[in-house]
Amino acid sequence: MWPDERVAKFVNDNFLPARVHVKEDPEAFKKYGEQYNAHWTPTVLELDPNGEEFYRLEGFLPTDDFLAQLMLGRAHMDFKQEKWAEAEKRFREIVDKLPNTDAAPEAMYWAGVSHYKATNDPSALKETAKAFKQRYKDSSWAKKSSIWV
């Protein structure tokens, strides 16, 4: 996962990366494992600039899925900070670049929500629900969007 060029670029562009190695530094693992409730590896946390967790990945994923999840977390951070345009761009990038990952349907859902939040235009939700009739129609996100039709 980590040696992948795309993953490395995304991490370096978006985060200050830090690692706690469970075996090499058990004291740090005890301290930060307890602080962040991390009891399994790999666990990857995305923390906001104040050190508060805003996204968590537990367990191994193939590279594309791993990258998509990292991108999803970062997009959710913009969403929580009400940066609607930035969030939508980040969510859509997942759907465009990594359309076959598990994160893609969720990203498509939240891209629609972000657009709605930015514009207050309900058609953004309706269009998203329509899009789910073409793609990812068996996903739980398609079900969640079905009320918008």
Added chain:
Amino acid sequence: MSINFRHDVENVLKEAKKQNKPVLLDFSAAPM
């Protein structure tokens, strides 16, 4: 391109606050 993971987590958290930049914290047991 590679990721330069730092192990001084406390300092990384302080710098993140100063730079207003998120942190990616990896708990790993993989061979180093």
